[in-house]
Amino acid sequence: MAQEVLLEAKGVTKRFGGLTAVNKVDFVIYKGMIAGLIGPNGAGKTTFFNNMTGLYTPTEGDFIFNGKPITGLKPHIIQDRGISRTFQNIRLFGQLSALENVLVGMHTRLNGTVFEAFFRPKRVIHEEKRAREKALDLLDFVGLGRDSAEMAARNLPYGFQRRLEIARALASDPKLLLLDEPTAGMNPQEKKELTELVDHLRKELGVTVLLIEHDMKVVMGISDRVSVLDHGEKIAEGLPKVVQANPKVIEAYLGTGAAAEGA
Amino acid sequence: MDIFIDLVLIGLSNGGIIALNAVAVTVIYCAVRTLNLAHGDVYALSSVMTMVVLRNILPLDGPPSWSQLIIGLIVSVISTIIFGMVFSMLIEFLGFRLFRGQSRLAPIIATLGLSFMLYQLALVWRKLLPTFSAGEHRSVPGVDELPRDVVPHVFPQLDVFQALGINTTSRFDIKDLFIIVCAPIAAYLVHLLLNHTKIGRSIRACAQNSLAAQMVGVNLNGAIRAAFAIGGALAGIAAFIFAITVERPVANHGAQSGLIAFTAAILGGIGNPIGALASGMLIGMFAAFSDYLLDGRWTPALIYLLLVGLLMWRPSGLSPEERVSDLSQQTSDVVVLNATRASAALRPSAILINLVPLALLYPLIVPLIGEYYLPVVNSFLIYVVLALGLTILLGFAGVLDVGYALNFAIGAYIMAYMTGPAMAWRDQLLGFVPDGLIVFPVIILITGCLGIVKGWITSRMRIDYLAIATLALSLMMRDILKNSGAGGVGGFSAIPPPTLFGVHFNNFTMQYLLVLGLVAIIVIGSYRLLNSRTGRAMAAMREDEYAAQSSGVNVAFYKSVSFFIGDSIAGLAGGLYASMLSFAEPGLADFQVSVMVLSMVAIGGIGNITGAVFGVFSIMGLDRIVIPFIQSLMGEQPFVQFTLRELNFLLFGLALYFSVFVSRRFKSKTEN
Structure with missing residues (x-):
């Protein structure tokens, strides 16, 4: 199968003062896959995300997205290039309605300028109308339903907030969707539903997904490939089943003794 | 040369008062991680307190007796310090504790509001003072006189240089000596308090990491309250010194003295009482020189410029711990309460609700109240x-x-x-x-x-x-x-x-x-x-x-x-x-x-x-x-x-x- 590279990380390193949070990580994501990124707490998973999306600039190394380097670009430009993300601790625009949250996600795909905001030419009226319809469709797609569209995001139930964040990220038709622990704080039933949604995303929208997850079950169930970070370094990568059995991974999760016993 | 000495002395004595407030701001900042906008008003109001106490003990005309002087000073300094502490703790409660853990914006707006209320209180209080002393004739009957908010003389007219037999044309009033001695002592005491007492350690622990401090048993509310009490006491001391040396209460809106104190506190490296003392003195000197060399009118503008510059230099936090904090973990500060919903824009009626009353106002109001x-x-x-x-x-x-x-x-x-x-x-x-x-x-x-x-x-x-x-x-x-x-x-x-x-x-x-x-x-x-x-x-x-x-x-x-x-x-x-x-x-x-x-x-x-x-x-x-x-x-x-x-x-x-x-x-x- 000739796979097309969507994102490539080359020797990405991030240091904060003396602390190396991410250490020379090489990483490839192919178009259409669901890649899992796991690792114990403090392994550098979210820092890796933050480097990719432009919140941090890597100390060393490069990210290449769709054949072009994106290292050091501003977050909004990286989003415009086609990488969208959600956050570990949900970060919605609390006082805006669910619909408006999705419309903000569509920001880079709309053209209305500051002047047009006041003069409101026909073109912008049409654009707004289409954007609204598309946003409502997206809310439907992630399972929020149109009834919640006008509710303030902060008043939505927790599970809906997670889904709304995914809808907002999808609004710009991203090529790569980064999900940062999308099932955190959910019960098994909710986790199962969300996992189905992620699977659905790829099948129906053709989005490539990079998933950070704590819950092994979730990652193992849907990922095509799993990478494991520990102390900022990539210690294992491969098919979920294979990675799961890797002594290094068991050690990272459970400590040295466990690996010896397991083996 | 004599002018230089004069300027240094003026600078140091003005700087002493700035320094005391700067130390207060620093201690409070340590505890709540933000600037207390009402601090300057606690200071201004406390100076009215000093004046009121002294006016009731000392004679307004003529020199006081020794016993009057000693009792007056002791009573006024103690009452002003307590007064400052009480008001500072009140601000802590009303402006900070009620909003703790919610938003960084709320205390700013709340203390701004409190600042204006305190200013109003100071204005009314000063107005309530007798406008003329007994036996004195009012200049024009029935006309409101300016409040005589003067503080009775406390210090004798004494030039320290002359008394010491130093041959110079510079003056060095005993008042200025008093400030220059008092300010460092107070700042040093605060330094000792922060570094060598239990309450000082708990304030510093909360400044480093309030969550961790709480987990090891530090009482967060207690530490913050203590910091405000210290800040209020310092404001009281500064107000007392200002009132007895300048012989009037602080008349400006407190925000001005507050801003100058912030500048000194930031310049001295926030959280450091000795640094705040030094930079307070430095700003006092800077002001004295700029008053003389440039023009007194420009000095405040230059200090504001310095403040803006300092904030630009350290835009995300003044102390080292704040600067390394993870951006992605910062919570947002939202103050907006009742925003107009965007969907309202789609209904013309929502827009008309604003305009119709305004449009009707004029034709309605003209017959009602007249052209005036x-x-x-x-x-x-x-x-x-x-x-x-x-x-x-x-x-x-x-x-x-x-x-x-x-x-x-x-x-x-x-x-x-x-x-x-x-x-x-x-x-x-x-x-x-x-x-x-x-x-x-x-x-x-x-x-x-x-x-x-x-x-x-x-x-x-x-x-x-x-x-x-x-x-x-x-x-x-x-x-x-x-x-x-x-x-x-x-x-x-x-x-x-x-x-x-x-x-x-x-x-x-x-x-x-x-x-x-x-x-x-x-x-x-x-x-x-x-x-x-x-x-x-x-x-x-x-x-x-x-x-x-x-x-x-x-x-x-x-x-x-x-x-x-x-x-x-x-x-x-x-x-x-x-x-x-x-x-x-x-x-x-x-x-x-x-x-x-x-x-x-x-x-x-x-x-x-x-x-x-x-x-x-x-x-x-x-x-x-x-x-x-x-x-x-x-x-x-x-x-x-x-x-x-x-x-x-x-x-x-x-x-x-x-x-x-x-x-x-x-x-x-x-x-x-």
């Missing part, structure tokens, strides 16, 4: 313009601009320059007087660009620093207008009413229609903005800056856009003000004006268009119609007249405080 109030109604509408501008900047985009009046004044001055009488500069450059209405686009462009500059200066600042920096910038601009050739303290007068192609808007009805038209444009524009890609980007930025960036919003660009729109509307209001009330003065950039507009916006639930209109009418209505009406009922009692006229500070203070107070209740309700 027409200019008042027009000035109401000008404030509506101003409040709508701040609604966009603060309410839509979340920029807490505490110096919003800056561009209001600039707009008024541009109008004065372009259309006012006898402007040599304009006559040379243009050779004609442009129409007032043609000047408006110029004003919009200039003030909008100044707004962008303001946005750039504050672009990387944390929201509480942004508030302080904008306040300092507006005061700096006020001083520049006051001191430069631009009309001086009095500003410009006799600015003609607006004109356009020979049409003169020289009667109140035409002016009313003109402003009403502009208000209509701005209201409709605001609704359209709210419901556009731009407005949504601004709102997203207000709610969560980082999530907005990650959703593709260019935050820097939309900040500039918000500043441009908000400040150009302020400039427009200034231009209207100058041409309709026919004058422009430096006072338009004053803190009071900014806070008045802020309180108008706050009453209506920041971010709400209808609310802003309502806020203008409730505050201006009280100020311009209800209070004069009560005054006319009360007759000619000078005390009542004075007090009522001054009550607007209380009004602004209450409006600000209760808007955040209500928003706190509202938030905790929706989140539970």
Whole structure:
């Protein structure tokens, strides 16, 4: 199968003062896959995300997205290039309605300028109308339903907030969707539903997904490939089943003794 | 050389008082991680306390006896310190504890409100003091005298240099020696307190990491309260020293002394009492030299400039621990309470609700109250313009601009320059007087660009620093207008009413229609903005800056856009003000004006268009119609007249405080 590279990380390193949070990580994501990124707490998973999306600039190394380097670009430009993300601790625009949250996600795909905001030419009226319809469709797609569209995001139930964040990220038709622990704080039933949604995303929208997850079950169930970070370094990568059995991974999760016993 | 010694001594003694307040600010900052805007007012109010105590013990005329002096000093210093501590702890409770863990913005607005209430209290208290001493004749019967808020003499006239037999023309008063000795002692005691006592350690532990401190058993509330008590005691000491050496209470609005103390505290490396002491002294010296070498009028402006510079240098946090904090973990500070929903923009009825009452106001009010109030109604509408501008900047985009009046004044001055009488500069450059209405686009462009500059200066600042920096910038601009050739303290007068192609808007009805038209444009524009890609980007930025960036919003660009729109509307209001009330003065950039507009916006639930209109009418209505009406009922009692006229500070203070107070209740309700 000739796979097309969507994102490539080359020797990405991030240091904060003396602390190396991410250490020379090489990483490839192919178009259409669901890649899992796991690792114990403090392994550098979210820092890796933050480097990719432009919140941090890597100390060393490069990210290449769709054949072009994106290292050091501003977050909004990286989003415009086609990488969208959600956050570990949900970060919605609390006082805006669910619909408006999705419309903000569509920001880079709309053209209305500051002047047009006041003069409101026909073109912008049409654009707004289409954007609204598309946003409502997206809310439907992630399972929020149109009834919640006008509710303030902060008043939505927790599970809906997670889904709304995914809808907002999808609004710009991203090529790569980064999900940062999308099932955190959910019960098994909710986790199962969300996992189905992620699977659905790829099948129906053709989005490539990079998933950070704590819950092994979730990652193992849907990922095509799993990478494991520990102390900022990539210690294992491969098919979920294979990675799961890797002594290094068991050690990272459970400590040295466990690996010896397991083996 | 003698002049140099003189300046150093003046600098050190002025610096001593600044230093004490700087140490207080530093200790409080340690505990709550933000600046306490009401600190300067605790200090100012405490000085009134010292005066009251001393006036009751010492004779106002003639030298006191030794016993009187000793009892007076002991009683006044103790009572002032306790007074300062009590008020500081009260501020801690009302301004900080009630909002802990919610938002960084709420304490800023709350303490701003408290600051105005304390200022009002000081004004009324000073007014309540006897205006003349027994046996003295009043100069003109029935006329309100200035309050005799002098503090009795405490220090003997003694030149230290002379007493020591040093041969110099410099003077070194015993008073100055007193300050120069007292300030370092107090600062050193605080240093010892922080480093060598249990309570000091707990304050520092909370400063490092409040969560961890709590987990190892530090009482967070207790530590913060202790920090405020120390700060209040220092404010008390500083006030006591000021009152007995200058022999009057601190008369300025406390914000000014507060800002100077902040500057010293930041310069000294926040959290470090010895550093605050040194930089307080340094700023005192700097002020003495700049008073002598440059001009005393420019000194405050230079200190504000220093403050803004320091905040630009450390925009995300003043102490090292704050600067390394993870950006992605920062919570957003949202103050907006009751924002107009974007969906309202789709209904014409929502827009008409704002405009119809305004349009009806004039025809209704003319038969009711007569021609006299027409200019008042027009000035109401000008404030509506101003409040709508701040609604966009603060309410839509979340920029807490505490110096919003800056561009209001600039707009008024541009109008004065372009259309006012006898402007040599304009006559040379243009050779004609442009129409007032043609000047408006110029004003919009200039003030909008100044707004962008303001946005750039504050672009990387944390929201509480942004508030302080904008306040300092507006005061700096006020001083520049006051001191430069631009009309001086009095500003410009006799600015003609607006004109356009020979049409003169020289009667109140035409002016009313003109402003009403502009208000209509701005209201409709605001609704359209709210419901556009731009407005949504601004709102997203207000709610969560980082999530907005990650959703593709260019935050820097939309900040500039918000500043441009908000400040150009302020400039427009200034231009209207100058041409309709026919004058422009430096006072338009004053803190009071900014806070008045802020309180108008706050009453209506920041971010709400209808609310802003309502806020203008409730505050201006009280100020311009209800209070004069009560005054006319009360007759000619000078005390009542004075007090009522001054009550607007209380009004602004209450409006600000209760808007955040209500928003706190509202938030905790929706989140539970």
